[in-house]
Amino acid sequence: MFTIALQQQQYKTYILSDESAGSQVEVVPERGGIITRWRIQGQEIFYLDAERFTHPDLSVRGGNPILFPICGNLPDNAYSHNGQQYTLKQHGFARDLPWEVSEQQTQGKASLTLVLNSNEQTKAVYPFDFQLVFTYELQGNTLSIRQQYKNLSSTSLPFSAGFHPYFLTGGDKTQLEFHIPSQQYQDQKTKEIHAFDGNFDFNRDEIDVAFGDLTSQSATVTDSSRKLKLTLDYDPIYSKLVFWTLKGKDFYCLEPWTAPRNALNTDENLTVLAPGNELLTTFRLTANFF
Template sequence: MVMPYTLHAEQALLEVVPERGGLITRWRWHEHELLYLDRERFAHPELSVRGGIPLLFPICGNLPDDLFHYGGRAYTLKQHGFARDMPWHVLDQQADRLCLGLSDSDATRQVYPFAFRLTLTYRLRANVLAISLEVANPADTPLPFSFGLHPYFAVTDKTQLSFDLPVHAMVDQKTQQPLTFAGTFDWGAAELDLACRPLQGQRAQVCDHQQQYCLTLRYDLAFTTLVFWTLQGKPYYCLEPWTAPRNALNTGVDLLQVPPQSHTTLGVEIAVAATNAPQ
Protein backbone atom coordinates (compact mmCIF):
# COMPACT_ATOMS: atom_id res chain seq x y z
CA MET A 1 0.00 0.00 0.00
CA VAL A 2 1.41 3.37 -1.03
CA MET A 3 1.39 6.17 1.52
CA PRO A 4 0.65 9.72 0.42
CA TYR A 5 2.82 12.73 1.08
CA THR A 6 0.81 15.36 2.94
CA LEU A 7 0.98 19.15 2.64
CA HIS A 8 -0.66 21.54 5.10
CA ALA A 9 -1.57 25.22 4.98
CA GLU A 10 -3.91 26.71 7.58
CA GLN A 11 -7.26 24.90 7.10
CA ALA A 12 -6.16 23.15 3.90
CA LEU A 13 -4.65 19.71 3.32
CA LEU A 14 -3.25 18.08 0.20
CA GLU A 15 -2.28 14.44 -0.32
CA VAL A 16 -0.01 13.32 -3.18
CA VAL A 17 1.10 9.82 -4.21
CA PRO A 18 4.32 10.15 -6.25
CA GLU A 19 4.43 6.41 -7.07
CA ARG A 20 1.07 6.66 -8.84
CA GLY A 21 1.80 9.27 -11.46
CA GLY A 22 2.48 12.10 -9.02
CA LEU A 23 -1.25 12.08 -8.41
CA ILE A 24 -2.97 14.50 -6.05
CA THR A 25 -5.49 12.18 -4.39
CA ARG A 26 -7.03 14.59 -1.89
CA TRP A 27 -7.54 18.32 -1.38
CA ARG A 28 -9.49 19.32 1.70
CA TRP A 29 -10.44 22.94 2.34
CA HIS A 30 -12.09 23.62 5.70
CA GLU A 31 -14.76 20.90 5.88
CA HIS A 32 -14.99 20.41 2.12
CA GLU A 33 -13.44 17.54 0.16
CA LEU A 34 -12.82 19.26 -3.17
CA LEU A 35 -11.79 16.21 -5.19
CA TYR A 36 -13.45 12.94 -6.13
CA LEU A 37 -11.42 9.71 -6.06
CA ASP A 38 -12.58 6.25 -7.08
CA ARG A 39 -10.66 4.38 -4.37
CA GLU A 40 -11.63 0.96 -5.70
CA ARG A 41 -9.95 1.67 -9.05
CA PHE A 42 -7.04 3.36 -7.27
CA ALA A 43 -6.42 0.12 -5.35
CA HIS A 44 -5.67 -1.63 -8.67
CA PRO A 45 -2.57 -0.11 -10.30
CA GLU A 46 -3.31 -1.84 -13.62
CA LEU A 47 -6.39 0.37 -14.00
CA SER A 48 -6.20 4.02 -15.01
CA VAL A 49 -6.99 6.29 -12.09
CA ARG A 50 -10.38 7.96 -12.08
CA GLY A 51 -10.19 10.83 -9.63
CA GLY A 52 -7.79 13.27 -8.02
CA ILE A 53 -5.75 15.39 -10.44
CA PRO A 54 -4.03 13.23 -13.07
CA LEU A 55 -1.18 14.78 -15.09
CA LEU A 56 -1.37 14.68 -18.89
CA PHE A 57 2.00 14.45 -20.66
CA PRO A 58 3.25 14.33 -23.40
CA ILE A 59 -0.22 14.46 -24.98
CA CYS A 60 -3.68 15.53 -23.94
CA GLY A 61 -6.55 13.37 -25.11
CA ASN A 62 -5.99 10.59 -27.60
CA LEU A 63 -4.41 10.09 -31.02
CA PRO A 64 -6.22 8.38 -33.90
CA ASP A 65 -5.50 4.67 -33.42
CA ASP A 66 -3.09 5.78 -30.63
CA LEU A 67 -0.45 6.48 -33.30
CA PHE A 68 1.88 9.32 -34.21
CA HIS A 69 4.67 9.45 -36.74
CA TYR A 70 8.18 10.80 -36.27
CA GLY A 71 11.41 10.21 -38.16
CA GLY A 72 9.75 7.78 -40.55
CA ARG A 73 8.42 5.57 -37.74
CA ALA A 74 5.04 5.05 -36.16
CA TYR A 75 4.80 5.14 -32.37
CA THR A 76 1.96 3.92 -30.17
CA LEU A 77 1.07 6.37 -27.43
CA LYS A 78 -2.01 5.82 -25.28
CA GLN A 79 -4.59 8.42 -24.29
CA HIS A 80 -3.23 11.29 -22.16
CA GLY A 81 0.32 9.93 -22.36
CA PHE A 82 2.31 8.08 -19.73
CA ALA A 83 3.16 10.58 -16.97
CA ARG A 84 -0.03 9.77 -15.04
CA ASP A 85 0.93 6.07 -14.91
CA MET A 86 4.61 6.31 -13.96
CA PRO A 87 6.31 6.61 -10.58
CA TRP A 88 7.72 10.08 -9.94
CA HIS A 89 10.58 10.55 -7.50
CA VAL A 90 10.57 13.07 -4.68
CA LEU A 91 13.10 15.87 -5.10
CA ASP A 92 12.14 18.01 -2.12
CA GLN A 93 9.41 18.28 0.50
CA GLN A 94 8.43 21.08 2.83
CA ALA A 95 5.31 21.59 4.94
CA ASP A 96 3.43 23.32 2.11
CA ARG A 97 5.48 22.30 -0.94
CA LEU A 98 6.36 19.10 -2.77
CA CYS A 99 8.72 18.82 -5.73
CA LEU A 100 8.75 15.70 -7.94
CA GLY A 101 10.82 14.59 -10.92
CA LEU A 102 10.39 12.34 -13.95
CA SER A 103 12.84 11.66 -16.78
CA ASP A 104 12.80 9.70 -20.01
CA SER A 105 13.69 6.03 -19.89
CA ASP A 106 13.95 3.04 -22.21
CA ALA A 107 10.22 2.48 -21.65
CA THR A 108 9.18 6.04 -22.52
CA ARG A 109 11.44 6.17 -25.59
CA GLN A 110 9.65 3.12 -27.00
CA VAL A 111 6.47 5.19 -27.29
CA TYR A 112 7.84 8.75 -27.37
CA PRO A 113 11.35 9.02 -28.81
CA PHE A 114 12.47 12.14 -26.98
CA ALA A 115 14.68 12.93 -24.01
CA PHE A 116 13.08 15.04 -21.28
CA ARG A 117 13.37 16.00 -17.64
CA LEU A 118 10.23 17.07 -15.79
CA THR A 119 10.17 18.93 -12.50
CA LEU A 120 6.72 19.18 -10.95
CA THR A 121 6.02 21.46 -8.00
CA TYR A 122 2.88 21.53 -5.85
CA ARG A 123 2.44 24.49 -3.51
CA LEU A 124 -0.47 24.68 -1.07
CA ARG A 125 -1.66 27.91 0.48
CA ALA A 126 -4.75 28.51 2.60
CA ASN A 127 -7.02 29.02 -0.41
CA VAL A 128 -4.82 28.21 -3.42
CA LEU A 129 -3.23 25.16 -4.99
CA ALA A 130 -0.41 26.12 -7.37
CA ILE A 131 0.93 23.57 -9.85
CA SER A 132 3.97 24.23 -12.01
CA LEU A 133 5.81 21.98 -14.44
CA GLU A 134 9.27 22.64 -15.78
CA VAL A 135 9.99 20.75 -19.00
CA ALA A 136 13.69 20.51 -19.80
CA ASN A 137 15.13 19.28 -23.08
CA PRO A 138 18.65 17.84 -22.67
CA ALA A 139 18.84 16.73 -26.31
CA ASP A 140 20.08 18.40 -29.49
CA THR A 141 16.69 18.29 -31.23
CA PRO A 142 13.42 20.11 -30.32
CA LEU A 143 11.11 18.49 -27.77
CA PRO A 144 7.42 18.54 -28.85
CA PHE A 145 4.75 18.02 -26.20
CA SER A 146 1.42 18.98 -24.72
CA PHE A 147 0.60 19.22 -21.02
CA GLY A 148 -2.67 19.26 -19.14
CA LEU A 149 -4.40 18.65 -15.84
CA HIS A 150 -7.45 16.41 -15.42
CA PRO A 151 -8.96 17.45 -12.06
CA TYR A 152 -12.00 15.53 -10.83
CA PHE A 153 -13.94 18.05 -8.78
CA ALA A 154 -16.44 16.57 -6.34
CA VAL A 155 -20.10 17.57 -6.69
CA THR A 156 -23.35 16.29 -5.21
CA ASP A 157 -25.89 18.15 -7.37
CA LYS A 158 -24.65 19.34 -10.77
CA THR A 159 -27.75 21.47 -11.29
CA GLN A 160 -26.42 23.68 -8.47
CA LEU A 161 -23.28 24.55 -10.46
CA SER A 162 -22.84 27.84 -12.27
CA PHE A 163 -20.08 28.60 -14.76
CA ASP A 164 -18.06 31.61 -15.82
CA LEU A 165 -15.92 30.28 -18.66
CA PRO A 166 -13.88 32.35 -21.13
CA VAL A 167 -15.42 30.67 -24.18
CA HIS A 168 -18.26 31.08 -26.63
CA ALA A 169 -17.62 28.01 -28.79
CA MET A 170 -16.94 24.36 -28.08
CA VAL A 171 -16.81 21.04 -29.88
CA ASP A 172 -18.34 17.76 -28.77
CA GLN A 173 -15.28 15.49 -28.78
CA LYS A 174 -17.41 12.40 -29.39
CA THR A 175 -19.36 13.66 -32.41
CA GLN A 176 -17.15 16.60 -33.50
CA GLN A 177 -20.32 18.70 -33.55
CA PRO A 178 -19.67 22.42 -32.95
CA LEU A 179 -21.68 23.93 -30.10
CA THR A 180 -22.26 27.33 -28.57
CA PHE A 181 -21.71 27.80 -24.85
CA ALA A 182 -24.63 29.62 -23.25
CA GLY A 183 -23.51 29.39 -19.63
CA THR A 184 -24.79 25.94 -18.69
CA PHE A 185 -24.68 22.30 -19.75
CA ASP A 186 -27.17 19.58 -20.60
CA TRP A 187 -27.19 17.49 -17.43
CA GLY A 188 -29.52 14.98 -19.08
CA ALA A 189 -26.75 13.78 -21.39
CA ALA A 190 -25.17 10.41 -20.60
CA GLU A 191 -21.72 11.94 -21.13
CA LEU A 192 -20.40 15.43 -21.75
CA ASP A 193 -16.98 15.62 -23.43
CA LEU A 194 -16.54 19.16 -24.67
CA ALA A 195 -13.42 20.95 -25.92
CA CYS A 196 -13.76 24.67 -25.30
CA ARG A 197 -11.64 26.81 -27.62
CA PRO A 198 -10.53 29.35 -28.52
CA LEU A 199 -10.18 30.76 -25.03
CA GLN A 200 -10.94 34.42 -24.44
CA GLY A 201 -8.99 34.68 -21.19
CA GLN A 202 -6.85 32.95 -18.59
CA ARG A 203 -9.52 32.52 -15.93
CA ALA A 204 -12.42 30.07 -15.49
CA GLN A 205 -14.75 29.76 -12.52
CA VAL A 206 -17.28 27.23 -11.26
CA CYS A 207 -19.49 27.93 -8.25
CA ASP A 208 -21.17 25.13 -6.31
CA HIS A 209 -24.18 26.82 -4.74
CA GLN A 210 -25.12 23.77 -2.72
CA GLN A 211 -21.69 23.57 -1.07
CA GLN A 212 -21.34 27.37 -1.11
CA TYR A 213 -17.89 27.70 -2.58
CA CYS A 214 -16.36 28.70 -5.91
CA LEU A 215 -13.31 27.30 -7.67
CA THR A 216 -11.30 29.65 -9.89
CA LEU A 217 -8.73 28.32 -12.34
CA ARG A 218 -5.99 30.62 -13.61
CA TYR A 219 -3.52 29.31 -16.17
CA ASP A 220 -0.66 30.52 -18.34
CA LEU A 221 -1.13 31.75 -21.90
CA ALA A 222 0.29 28.43 -23.12
CA PHE A 223 -3.02 26.77 -22.16
CA THR A 224 -5.25 27.10 -25.20
CA THR A 225 -8.07 24.63 -24.44
CA LEU A 226 -10.44 23.84 -21.60
CA VAL A 227 -12.11 20.44 -21.64
CA PHE A 228 -15.31 19.85 -19.70
CA TRP A 229 -16.07 16.20 -19.03
CA THR A 230 -18.55 14.38 -16.83
CA LEU A 231 -20.69 11.25 -16.77
CA GLN A 232 -24.35 11.19 -15.79
CA GLY A 233 -24.90 9.89 -12.26
CA LYS A 234 -21.26 10.33 -11.21
CA PRO A 235 -20.42 12.74 -8.37
CA TYR A 236 -17.73 14.66 -10.24
CA TYR A 237 -17.05 17.02 -13.12
CA CYS A 238 -13.73 17.70 -14.81
CA LEU A 239 -12.60 21.11 -16.00
CA GLU A 240 -9.24 20.46 -17.64
CA PRO A 241 -6.72 23.06 -18.82
CA TRP A 242 -4.77 21.71 -21.81
CA THR A 243 -1.97 23.38 -23.74
CA ALA A 244 -3.21 21.84 -27.00
CA PRO A 245 -6.23 19.95 -28.33
CA ARG A 246 -6.33 16.25 -29.13
CA ASN A 247 -3.92 14.91 -31.76
CA ALA A 248 -1.60 17.93 -31.60
CA LEU A 249 1.44 15.65 -31.84
CA ASN A 250 0.30 14.81 -35.39
CA THR A 251 -1.36 18.06 -36.46
CA GLY A 252 0.98 20.53 -34.74
CA VAL A 253 -1.97 22.64 -33.56
CA ASP A 254 -0.81 24.56 -30.47
CA LEU A 255 1.94 21.98 -29.96
CA LEU A 256 4.66 23.27 -27.64
CA GLN A 257 8.34 22.88 -28.53
CA VAL A 258 11.26 23.16 -26.13
CA PRO A 259 14.44 24.10 -28.01
CA PRO A 260 17.54 21.94 -27.60
CA GLN A 261 19.36 22.35 -24.28
CA SER A 262 16.59 24.59 -22.98
CA HIS A 263 13.53 24.45 -20.74
CA THR A 264 10.10 25.98 -20.26
CA THR A 265 7.76 26.26 -17.27
CA LEU A 266 3.97 26.06 -17.23
CA GLY A 267 1.68 27.00 -14.38
CA VAL A 268 -1.90 26.58 -13.17
CA GLU A 269 -3.49 27.89 -9.98
CA ILE A 270 -6.78 26.72 -8.51
CA ALA A 271 -8.27 29.00 -5.87
CA VAL A 272 -11.22 28.21 -3.62
CA ALA A 273 -13.40 30.73 -1.79
CA ALA A 274 -16.80 30.87 -0.16
CA THR A 275 -19.53 31.98 -2.55
CA ASN A 276 -20.04 35.21 -0.60
CA ALA A 277 -16.33 36.08 -0.68
CA PRO A 278 -14.76 38.36 -3.31
CA GLN A 279 -13.22 36.29 -6.13
Protein backbone atom coordinates in the same frame (compact mmCIF):
# COMPACT_ATOMS: atom_id res chain seq x y z
CA MET B 1 1.98 26.69 10.28
CA PHE B 2 2.92 24.53 7.31
CA THR B 3 3.79 20.85 7.57
CA ILE B 4 4.53 17.88 5.35
CA ALA B 5 3.88 14.38 6.71
CA LEU B 6 4.66 11.04 5.11
CA GLN B 7 2.16 8.20 5.50
CA GLN B 8 2.46 4.63 4.27
CA GLN B 9 -0.97 3.89 2.83
CA GLN B 10 -1.23 1.58 -0.18
CA TYR B 11 1.45 3.89 -1.54
CA LYS B 12 3.73 6.38 0.18
CA THR B 13 1.56 9.46 0.56
CA TYR B 14 2.82 12.97 1.27
CA ILE B 15 0.35 15.15 3.16
CA LEU B 16 0.88 18.90 2.78
CA SER B 17 -0.96 21.01 5.36
CA ASP B 18 -1.64 24.66 6.05
CA GLU B 19 -2.86 24.24 9.60
CA SER B 20 -4.05 27.82 10.06
CA ALA B 21 -6.27 27.54 6.96
CA GLY B 22 -7.32 23.96 7.67
CA SER B 23 -6.25 22.90 4.17
CA GLN B 24 -4.57 19.65 3.15
CA VAL B 25 -3.28 18.08 -0.03
CA GLU B 26 -2.29 14.42 -0.49
CA VAL B 27 0.28 13.48 -3.13
CA VAL B 28 1.21 9.98 -4.27
CA PRO B 29 4.50 10.26 -6.22
CA GLU B 30 4.78 6.62 -7.27
CA ARG B 31 1.28 6.64 -8.80
CA GLY B 32 1.88 9.18 -11.54
CA GLY B 33 2.85 12.02 -9.20
CA ILE B 34 -0.86 12.55 -8.62
CA ILE B 35 -2.64 14.75 -6.11
CA THR B 36 -5.34 12.39 -4.85
CA ARG B 37 -7.06 14.61 -2.27
CA TRP B 38 -7.48 18.27 -1.45
CA ARG B 39 -9.45 19.24 1.65
CA ILE B 40 -10.39 22.60 3.10
CA GLN B 41 -11.91 22.62 6.61
CA GLY B 42 -12.58 18.90 6.21
CA GLN B 43 -14.46 19.36 2.92
CA GLU B 44 -13.21 17.36 -0.07
CA ILE B 45 -12.58 19.44 -3.18
CA PHE B 46 -11.58 16.56 -5.44
CA TYR B 47 -13.56 13.45 -6.29
CA LEU B 48 -11.71 10.12 -5.97
CA ASP B 49 -12.85 6.64 -6.92
CA ALA B 50 -10.99 5.05 -4.01
CA GLU B 51 -11.83 1.48 -5.01
CA ARG B 52 -10.49 1.95 -8.55
CA PHE B 53 -7.36 3.62 -7.13
CA THR B 54 -6.40 0.38 -5.36
CA HIS B 55 -5.93 -1.34 -8.75
CA PRO B 56 -2.56 -0.27 -10.20
CA ASP B 57 -3.48 -1.60 -13.65
CA LEU B 58 -6.42 0.83 -13.92
CA SER B 59 -6.10 4.54 -14.67
CA VAL B 60 -6.95 6.75 -11.72
CA ARG B 61 -10.42 8.27 -11.82
CA GLY B 62 -10.15 11.18 -9.45
CA GLY B 63 -7.73 13.66 -7.97
CA ASN B 64 -5.65 15.61 -10.47
CA PRO B 65 -3.94 13.34 -13.03
CA ILE B 66 -1.02 14.73 -15.06
CA LEU B 67 -1.30 14.70 -18.88
CA PHE B 68 1.98 14.38 -20.84
CA PRO B 69 3.21 14.18 -23.60
CA ILE B 70 -0.31 14.27 -25.08
CA CYS B 71 -3.75 15.38 -23.98
CA GLY B 72 -6.64 13.19 -25.05
CA ASN B 73 -6.08 10.36 -27.47
CA LEU B 74 -4.57 9.82 -30.91
CA PRO B 75 -6.39 8.04 -33.77
CA ASP B 76 -5.56 4.36 -33.25
CA ASN B 77 -3.24 5.56 -30.44
CA ALA B 78 -0.61 6.20 -33.13
CA TYR B 79 1.68 8.99 -34.34
CA SER B 80 4.67 9.21 -36.66
CA HIS B 81 8.09 10.75 -36.05
CA ASN B 82 11.00 10.68 -38.51
CA GLY B 83 9.19 8.12 -40.62
CA GLN B 84 8.62 5.72 -37.75
CA GLN B 85 5.25 4.98 -36.15
CA TYR B 86 4.82 4.92 -32.39
CA THR B 87 1.97 3.90 -30.10
CA LEU B 88 0.96 6.24 -27.29
CA LYS B 89 -2.13 5.67 -25.19
CA GLN B 90 -4.66 8.29 -24.10
CA HIS B 91 -3.26 11.22 -22.11
CA GLY B 92 0.29 9.84 -22.34
CA PHE B 93 2.37 8.05 -19.71
CA ALA B 94 3.23 10.63 -17.02
CA ARG B 95 0.09 9.75 -15.03
CA ASP B 96 1.13 6.08 -14.85
CA LEU B 97 4.84 6.28 -13.98
CA PRO B 98 6.51 6.75 -10.59
CA TRP B 99 7.87 10.23 -9.90
CA GLU B 100 10.72 11.03 -7.51
CA VAL B 101 10.49 13.53 -4.65
CA SER B 102 13.36 16.01 -4.96
CA GLU B 103 12.51 18.77 -2.49
CA GLN B 104 10.21 19.67 0.40
CA GLN B 105 9.62 23.08 1.94
CA THR B 106 7.47 24.35 4.81
CA GLN B 107 8.60 28.00 5.02
CA GLY B 108 5.72 30.30 4.10
CA LYS B 109 3.92 27.47 2.29
CA ALA B 110 3.87 23.70 2.05
CA SER B 111 5.74 22.75 -1.09
CA LEU B 112 6.66 19.39 -2.62
CA THR B 113 8.74 19.01 -5.80
CA LEU B 114 8.55 15.89 -7.95
CA VAL B 115 10.68 14.84 -10.93
CA LEU B 116 10.04 12.53 -13.88
CA ASN B 117 12.92 11.68 -16.20
CA SER B 118 12.75 9.96 -19.56
CA ASN B 119 13.88 6.34 -19.50
CA GLU B 120 13.94 3.29 -21.75
CA GLN B 121 10.25 2.69 -21.09
CA THR B 122 9.23 6.19 -22.20
CA LYS B 123 11.64 6.25 -25.17
CA ALA B 124 10.05 3.09 -26.57
CA VAL B 125 6.86 5.07 -27.20
CA TYR B 126 8.22 8.64 -27.25
CA PRO B 127 11.83 8.80 -28.54
CA PHE B 128 13.02 11.88 -26.65
CA ASP B 129 15.05 12.75 -23.57
CA PHE B 130 13.24 15.06 -21.18
CA GLN B 131 12.84 16.03 -17.55
CA LEU B 132 9.63 17.21 -15.87
CA VAL B 133 9.87 19.06 -12.56
CA PHE B 134 6.53 19.79 -10.89
CA THR B 135 6.17 21.70 -7.63
CA TYR B 136 2.92 21.47 -5.68
CA GLU B 137 2.41 24.48 -3.41
CA LEU B 138 -0.32 24.78 -0.79
CA GLN B 139 -1.00 28.13 0.83
CA GLY B 140 -4.37 28.93 2.39
CA ASN B 141 -7.16 27.83 0.08
CA THR B 142 -4.95 27.96 -3.03
CA LEU B 143 -3.16 25.05 -4.67
CA SER B 144 -0.50 25.98 -7.24
CA ILE B 145 1.28 23.61 -9.62
CA ARG B 146 4.50 25.02 -11.04
CA GLN B 147 5.82 23.05 -13.99
CA GLN B 148 9.17 22.89 -15.71
CA TYR B 149 9.45 20.93 -18.96
CA LYS B 150 13.08 20.43 -20.08
CA ASN B 151 14.31 19.16 -23.44
CA LEU B 152 17.41 17.04 -22.80
CA SER B 153 17.44 15.69 -26.39
CA SER B 154 19.69 16.72 -29.24
CA THR B 155 16.52 17.23 -31.31
CA SER B 156 13.38 19.30 -30.81
CA LEU B 157 10.89 18.07 -28.19
CA PRO B 158 7.21 18.15 -29.32
CA PHE B 159 4.50 17.73 -26.69
CA SER B 160 1.26 18.87 -25.19
CA ALA B 161 0.53 18.87 -21.48
CA GLY B 162 -2.28 19.47 -19.06
CA PHE B 163 -4.24 18.33 -16.05
CA HIS B 164 -7.43 16.33 -15.55
CA PRO B 165 -8.85 17.52 -12.18
CA TYR B 166 -11.97 15.75 -10.93
CA PHE B 167 -14.11 18.08 -8.84
CA LEU B 168 -16.60 16.64 -6.36
CA THR B 169 -20.17 17.86 -6.77
CA GLY B 170 -23.05 18.00 -4.34
CA GLY B 171 -24.93 15.51 -6.52
CA ASP B 172 -27.15 17.95 -8.42
CA LYS B 173 -25.13 19.23 -11.36
CA THR B 174 -27.88 21.68 -12.32
CA GLN B 175 -26.66 23.66 -9.28
CA LEU B 176 -23.35 24.32 -11.08
CA GLU B 177 -22.78 27.79 -12.55
CA PHE B 178 -19.99 28.12 -15.11
CA HIS B 179 -18.00 31.15 -16.16
CA ILE B 180 -15.74 29.92 -18.93
CA PRO B 181 -13.97 32.55 -21.08
CA SER B 182 -15.20 31.23 -24.43
CA GLN B 183 -18.38 31.63 -26.43
CA GLN B 184 -18.35 28.19 -28.03
CA TYR B 185 -17.14 24.64 -27.64
CA GLN B 186 -16.49 21.64 -29.84
CA ASP B 187 -18.10 18.31 -29.04
CA GLN B 188 -15.12 15.98 -28.88
CA LYS B 189 -17.09 13.06 -30.33
CA THR B 190 -19.16 14.62 -33.12
CA LYS B 191 -16.68 17.49 -33.77
CA GLU B 192 -19.66 19.85 -34.00
CA ILE B 193 -19.27 23.44 -32.79
CA HIS B 194 -21.91 24.77 -30.40
CA ALA B 195 -22.50 28.19 -28.88
CA PHE B 196 -22.07 28.23 -25.09
CA ASP B 197 -24.56 30.12 -22.94
CA GLY B 198 -23.20 28.93 -19.60
CA ASN B 199 -25.34 25.78 -19.41
CA PHE B 200 -24.93 22.07 -20.14
CA ASP B 201 -27.55 19.37 -20.67
CA PHE B 202 -26.80 17.07 -17.74
CA ASN B 203 -29.41 14.57 -18.92
CA ARG B 204 -26.85 13.35 -21.46
CA ASP B 205 -24.97 10.17 -20.54
CA GLU B 206 -21.64 11.88 -21.22
CA ILE B 207 -20.51 15.41 -21.93
CA ASP B 208 -17.06 15.78 -23.50
CA VAL B 209 -16.41 19.21 -25.00
CA ALA B 210 -13.41 21.46 -25.64
CA PHE B 211 -13.42 25.24 -25.32
CA GLY B 212 -10.95 27.17 -27.48
CA ASP B 213 -10.32 30.84 -28.29
CA LEU B 214 -10.07 31.56 -24.57
CA THR B 215 -10.41 35.26 -23.83
CA SER B 216 -8.82 35.18 -20.38
CA GLN B 217 -6.60 33.02 -18.18
CA SER B 218 -9.26 32.38 -15.55
CA ALA B 219 -12.45 30.32 -15.25
CA THR B 220 -14.84 29.77 -12.33
CA VAL B 221 -17.40 27.18 -11.33
CA THR B 222 -19.83 27.83 -8.49
CA ASP B 223 -21.56 24.85 -6.90
CA SER B 224 -24.57 26.26 -5.05
CA SER B 225 -25.38 22.91 -3.45
CA ARG B 226 -21.93 22.86 -1.79
CA LYS B 227 -21.64 26.64 -1.44
CA LEU B 228 -18.28 26.34 -3.14
CA LYS B 229 -16.68 28.58 -5.74
CA LEU B 230 -13.69 27.21 -7.63
CA THR B 231 -11.35 29.41 -9.62
CA LEU B 232 -8.92 28.03 -12.18
CA ASP B 233 -6.05 30.28 -13.24
CA TYR B 234 -3.74 29.11 -16.00
CA ASP B 235 -0.98 30.61 -18.15
CA PRO B 236 -1.59 31.54 -21.83
CA ILE B 237 0.18 28.33 -22.99
CA TYR B 238 -3.06 26.53 -22.06
CA SER B 239 -5.09 26.97 -25.24
CA LYS B 240 -8.01 24.68 -24.35
CA LEU B 241 -10.36 24.02 -21.45
CA VAL B 242 -11.99 20.61 -21.67
CA PHE B 243 -15.20 19.86 -19.78
CA TRP B 244 -16.07 16.23 -19.13
CA THR B 245 -18.63 14.50 -16.94
CA LEU B 246 -20.67 11.30 -16.79
CA LYS B 247 -24.33 11.02 -15.86
CA GLY B 248 -24.85 9.54 -12.40
CA LYS B 249 -21.31 10.32 -11.21
CA ASP B 250 -20.70 13.01 -8.60
CA PHE B 251 -17.89 14.75 -10.44
CA TYR B 252 -17.10 17.04 -13.30
CA CYS B 253 -13.72 17.74 -14.87
CA LEU B 254 -12.55 21.11 -16.13
CA GLU B 255 -9.16 20.46 -17.67
CA PRO B 256 -6.53 22.92 -18.90
CA TRP B 257 -4.74 21.55 -22.00
CA THR B 258 -1.92 23.24 -23.90
CA ALA B 259 -3.13 21.66 -27.16
CA PRO B 260 -6.12 19.72 -28.48
CA ARG B 261 -6.39 16.00 -29.15
CA ASN B 262 -4.06 14.63 -31.83
CA ALA B 263 -1.74 17.66 -31.75
CA LEU B 264 1.26 15.34 -32.06
CA ASN B 265 0.00 14.53 -35.58
CA THR B 266 -1.57 17.86 -36.56
CA ASP B 267 0.88 20.26 -34.83
CA GLU B 268 -2.08 22.40 -33.69
CA ASN B 269 -0.91 24.44 -30.67
CA LEU B 270 1.85 21.86 -30.17
CA THR B 271 4.70 23.01 -27.92
CA VAL B 272 8.10 22.38 -29.50
CA LEU B 273 11.18 22.97 -27.37
CA ALA B 274 14.58 23.38 -28.99
CA PRO B 275 17.44 21.22 -27.62
CA GLY B 276 18.43 22.39 -24.14
CA ASN B 277 15.41 24.66 -23.78
CA GLU B 278 12.71 24.55 -21.11
CA LEU B 279 9.15 25.73 -20.55
CA LEU B 280 8.02 27.16 -17.22
CA THR B 281 4.30 27.47 -16.55
CA THR B 282 1.78 27.47 -13.70
CA PHE B 283 -1.74 26.18 -13.05
CA ARG B 284 -3.52 27.43 -9.94
CA LEU B 285 -6.73 26.36 -8.19
CA THR B 286 -8.50 28.38 -5.50
CA ALA B 287 -11.48 27.09 -3.52
CA ASN B 288 -13.76 29.42 -1.55
CA PHE B 289 -16.71 28.30 0.53
CA PHE B 290 -19.47 30.89 1.03
